Amino acid sequence: MRAFAVGGGCRREACADAKARASSMCAVRCDRFRQNITPFMEHSPTRRSLLLAAVAAPFVAACTSAPVADQGRVHRAQAELAALDKASDGRLGVAALDTSTGARIAHHARERFPLCGTYAVVAAAAILARASLDASLLPRRILYRRYGIVAGSPVTESHADTGMTVAQLCAAMLESGDKGAGNLLMNVLGGPQAVTAFARESGDTTFRLDRWEPELNAVGPGDVRDTSTPVAMVDTLQRLLLGDALREPQRAQLIDWMTAGARGDGIAAAVPPGWRVAAKRGAGGYGTTTDVAVLWPPSRAPIVMAVSLTQPRADAAPRSDVIASAARIVANALTATA
Numbered sequence: 237m238r239a240f241a242v243g244g245g246c247r248r249e250a251c252a253d254a255k256a257r258a259s260s261m262c263a264v265r266c267d268r269f270r271q272n273i274t275p276f277m278e279h280s281p282t283r284r285s286l287l288l289a290a291v292a293a294p295f296v297a298a299c300t301s302a303p304v305a306d307q308g309r310v311h312r313a314q315a316e317l318a319a320l321d322k323a324s325d326g327r328l329g330v331a332a333l334d335t336s337t338g339a340r341i342a343h344h345a346r347e348r349f350p351l352c353g354t355y356a357v358v359a360a361a362a363i364l365a366r367a368s369l370d371a372s373l374l375p376r377r378i379l380y381r382r383y384g385i386v387a388g389s390p391v392t393e394s395h396a397d398t399g400m401t402v403a404q405l406c407a408a409m410l411e412s413g414d415k416g417a418g419n420l421l422m423n424v425l426g427g428p429q430a431v432t433a434f435a436r437e438s439g440d441t442t443f444r445l446d447r448w449e450p451e452l453n454a455v456g457p458g459d460v461r462d463t464s465t466p467v468a469m470v471d472t473l474q475r476l477l478l479g480d481a482l483r484e485p486q487r488a489q490l491i492d493w494m495t496a497g498a499r500g501d502g503i504a505a506a507v508p509p510g511w512r513v514a515a516k517r518g519a520g521g522y523g524t525t526t527d528v529a530v531l532w533p534p535s536r537a538p539i540v541m542a543v544s545l546t547q548p549r550a551d552a553a554p555r556s557d558v559i560a561s562a563a564r565i566v567a568n569a570l571t572a573t574a
Contacts (some may be wrong), residue, residue: 239292251525253404262555275430287385297453298457298513305516306569306572309572310340310569312569313341313565313566313568313570314342314343316565317341317344317476317562317565319337320561320565321343321487324555324558326546326552326555327344327541327546327548329345329347329543329544329545330541330542330543330544330562331343331464331541331542332344332470332539332541332542333539333540334537334570335478335539336536337570339570341566341569343465343466344466344535346466346467347392347465347466348463348464348465349464349466349526349544350462350518350520350521350522350526350546351443351445351463351464351526352452352518352520353413353453353516353517353518353519354459354516354517354518354528354542355431355443355518356410356518357472357476357494358431358434358435358440358443358445358476360406360410360421360490361434361486362425363402363406363424363425364486364490365482366425366538368485368486368499369544373402374401374402375403376398377401378399378400378401378405378420378424380396380416380420381396383395383443386415386416386419386449387415388414388416388449388450389414389416390414391416391417392414392417392420394415394515400420405417405420405495406409406421406492407459407496410493410494410497411497412497413518414516415450416447416449419448419449427444427448427524428447428452429460430543432444432446435472436443438475438476439481440472442465442468443468443469444460444464446461446462447461447462449496452520453521454520455522455524456522456550457548467542469528469542470528470542473559474540475528476490476528476529477490477491477494477540478513478538483511493532494515494516494530495513497516498514498515499517499555501560502515502517502543502563503515503519503528503529503543503559503560503563505556506560506563507531507563507564508533510534511531511532512535513529513532514526514529514530515530516529519554521550522546522547522548522549522550523549523551523552523553523554524545524546524547525544525545525556525559526543526544527542527543527556528541528542528561529542529563531539531567536571539566541565541566541567543566545559
């Protein structure tokens, strides 16, 4: 009992000391504010009011709070993601950023997952960055031979006789997941390492693309080739689609291609009608399913999201349903109003 009483007394003394220090700091700040204001009071009323507004602005801004996220919803969402992860019999990675509040939701967000088809966002952005300096790039026609086309290339195969422009290849890669288009564009850029180099220039130190299609989709346990993390992909999407990593016309073009490629599964299946979705999905060995997206709810700042699932068996089937469930948890948590 004595130990408890002593501890309680210490806590009361500590609280009193903390209050005294806080009161003293406030007094000092007020004195400094008065000292800064006093010289300005000698000016004319009009100029004095302008000077007062200028000096007081930082103090007013400090007292004005921006919208904040409901941390309870964030924590509940992360618990729901953990339960979904356990039920999936795989490894689930999720990262999301609400650009209206700065809130983030994360689950295994700093672990590496296969990129699969999501590398195409960075590859297309690299093409667009070059196109902003060379107007002849996007309309340039690329000729190729039919026998060099890899499986999973329906668009490039159908245009083998005439070739395709760089812009058409970007659309095929992002809208249809055409693997041949991805290889042809990587060749224009200088190979997978050039895509990685662009990611570095854009501020992403995690993304790495090592191989061509279709080998880049075969990423087994412990393999770091052709991988990134959900949080790195979210930050890169924010820079590319919402930030200034690309010029405005090129940024708008990337969004248009990704919007056209957003089908009704994965993240796109999780959002209510009326939301605009710009997304890119991918799938590969070990049942890997991955999806990255920027979501525009009506009359609201966008949400950036990356969701990946990989499984222990090499022959496991992709699980777009898990991706959609994870995205629904995140979207509900970040946009709930009650």
